[in-house]
Structures are given as C-alpha cells and as structure tokens.
Amino acid sequence: MGTGKKVQILLSTYNGECYLREQLDSFLALDNFRECKVLIRDDGSTDKTWPILKEYGDRFGFQVERGEHKGTNASYQWLLENSDQMCCFFAFSDQDDVWLPPKLSHAIEELERLPQEKSLLYASRSKITDGRLRPTGDSCNPTRGVSFYNAMVQNVLPGHTQVFNAKLRDDLCRHGILKAHVVDWWVYLVAAARGQIRFSQTCDVLHRQHGNNAVGYKLGTLAGIQRKLEYILQGKGNAISQQLHSFSQIYDGELPEEYQQELTNYLKGLGSLSKRLGYLRKSRVYRQEKSEDWKFRLLYAMGKYDLEQTGECGS
Numbered sequence: 001m002g003t004g005k006k007v008q009i010l011l012s013t014y015n016g017e018c019y020l021r022e023q024l025d026s027f028l029a030l031d032n033f034r035e036c037k038v039l040i041r042d043d044g045s046t047d048k049t050w051p052i053l054k055e056y057g058d059r060f061g062f063q064v065e066r067g068e069h070k071g072t073n074a075s076y077q078w079l080l081e082n083s084d085q086m087c088c089f090f091a092f093s094d095q096d097d098v099w100l101p102p103k104l105s106h107a108i109e110e111l112e113r114l115p116q117e118k119s120l121l122y123a124s125r126s127k128i129t130d131g132r133l134r135p136t137g138d139s140c141n142p143t144r145g146v147s148f149y150n151a152m153v154q155n156v157l158p159g160h161t162q163v164f165n166a167k168l169r170d171d172l173c174r175h176g177i178l179k180a181h182v183v184d185w186w187v188y189l190v191a192a193a194r195g196q197i198r199f200s201q202t203c204d205v206l207h208r209q210h211g212n213n214a215v216g217y218k219l220g221t222l223a224g225i226q227r228k229l230e231y232i233l234q235g236k237g238n239a240i241s242q243q244l245h246s247f248s249q250i251y252d253g254e255l256p257e258e259y260q261q262e263l264t265n266y267l268k269g270l271g272s273l274s275k276r277l278g279y280l281r282k283s284r285v286y287r288q289e290k291s292e293d294w295k296f297r298l299l300y301a302m303g304k305y306d307l308e309q310t311g312e313c314g315s
Contacts, residue, residue: 010079153287242307262284
C-alpha cells in the first residue's frame with residue numbers, strides 16, 4: 001500500500017460494525033487491488049467500527065484515521081483534502097456494500113479513454129440487495145441521459161458507484177462540498193456542469209439496503225406510488241433549491257452560460273406563482289421518468305421548492 005498507486009478508495013465510517021468487514025474484504029478481492037490505496041476516516045463511531053478499521057490498517061496497510069463526529073459532508077471533505085494527490089483516480093465507498101472484483105478496473109478503463117484535463121466522473125448501476133445480500137432489483141437506469149439539467153433536480157449517480165479523476169478531485173477540494181445537500185449529488189452537479197460523465201449499465205456493486213441506510217431505494221409499483229404521494233403531500237423540495245442556490249454562488253462565473261442562465265431562471269422563478277409558471281414554460285430540467293417530471297412541475301408551481309421551507313428532500 002505504498003506510493004505510486006493509481007486509484008484511492010475514500011470511505012467514511014460511522015457505527016458500521018455490522019457489515020463493515022464484508023465491504024473491506026471486497027476491497028482486498030478487487031482484481032486490480034495492487035493499484036489501490038485505501039483511506040478511511042471514522043466519524044466518531046461509538047460501536048466496534050474503530051477496532052475493525054485498526055485491524056485492517058495493521059494487517060493490510062489501509063490508512064485509517066479516527067475523528068470526532070462531524071457528519072457526512074465534513075467527513076468526506078476531510079477525505080478529499082487528505083487524499084493522495086499522486087493518484088490518478090478516486091472512488092467513494094459506502095460502509096455496508098460489497099464490491100465485485102472488476103468494480104474499479106471497469107471504471108478506470110472507461111475514464112482512461114477520456115481527456116484527463118477535464119473533470120471526469122464515472123458511475124454505474126448497482127445491484128440492490130436486502131441485508132443478507134439477496135438481490136431485490138437494480139438501481140435507476142437513466143434512460144433520458146445524464147446531464148446538468150437532470151442533475152439540478154435529481155441524483156441518478158449513487159456515490160458507491162462513483163469514480164472520478166484527479167481534475168475533479170481538485171475541483172471538489174478547491175470549492176468544497178460542505179454546502180451539498182447530498183455529497184454524491186453535488187459531485188454529479190459539478191461533473192455535469194464542468195466536465196464529462198461516463199455512465200455504465202454494468203452492476204459491479206452489491207448495494208445493501210437495511211434499516212440504517214442514510215438513503216435507500218424503494219422498488220416496486222406500490223412503493224413507487226407511495227413515495228410519489230409522500231413527496232407531493234410533503235413538498236420537501238426546498239433542500240434541492242438550497243443546494244442549487246449554494247452551487248450557483250460557489251461556481252458563479254465558472255459555469256457555461258447556458259447552465260448559469262438555467263440556474264438563475266430556476267432560482268428567480270421561486271419568487272411568485274407567475275414567475276414559477278413563467279420558468280416552467282421554458283425550463284430544460286428533467287427527471288428520468290416522465291411521471292416524475294409532472295410531479296416536479298406540480299410541486300414547483302405550488303411553491304414547494306421555495307428556499308424558505310424547512311425539511312430535507314430525497315433523491
């Protein structure tokens with residue numbers, strides 16, 4: 001685990017003792033593990049997570065750091081800032097998944113085909129499982145394509161599949177991720193606005209769903225209907241607008257004109273019903289399912305994305 005590695009895995013842990021060993025063991029089983037480094041920051045766990053990390057650090061050379069509890073954004077900000085600048089690529093990881101052996105080699109093969117002077121992001125689908133790793137379905141398939149206009153209102157690139165190049169890592173470090181509503185969503189926004197994205201249909205991660213997941217998938221017709229109804233009734237779209245407001249401020253003057261204009265129009269439209277309807281008539285944003293589009297437009301028109309509301313919004 002010395003210098004000269006091609007890719008660094010970045011993992012933030014918090015009270016993850018139940019499934020952590022399986023995730024760490026899957027790193028060791030990667031078909032290109034000899035090209036990998038592992039950097040892990042524990043975010044103030046109170047269970048047996050730290051002794052497990054210490055063991056893997058001692059046995060396999062993982063770089064493990066113990067910190068106070070700061071939350072997901074601050075923990076991943078630390079990981080980015082302390083990552084190895086000599087690496088070419090970086091990969092986010094959850095603490096409770098299982099990576100399949102070709103996970104990183106597939107990503108790097110795709111990224112190396114692209115110009116490295118751009119901020120590059122690779123992401124893919126993943127196999128969704130229950131707590132015992134029994135498959136229950138696949139993650140979202142962005143059939144309408146990934147783009148900045150999708151990233152504004154929907155995150156379809158889960159962090160456990162994200163691999164990015166050094167240029168994007170530098171961009172994230174320079175501007176920070178502390179204002180993100182969801183870290184991987186922010187990464188999608190940055191890459192879509194300032195770089196290039198390669199999406200793969202390959203499922204190289206077993207993404208475990210259990211009661212403690214921060215963000216989960218609801219699969220199946222009934223669950224999908226339930227989620228849509230909850231979304232409409234609660235109208236918790238303000239977190240999306242807050243993220244876009246922060247993104248617009250942080251990247252002011254650094255975005256392509258068309259993206260900056262869309263952001264400006266979206267945020268200005270929040271002011272009144274007439275402005276919201278005016279924005280919707282020319283909006284270019286979209287969600288992957290057309291039924292999700294009308295849901296977004298209805299909520300936006302109703303003022304459910306206004307900045308002053310409270311609460312959080314799922315992806």
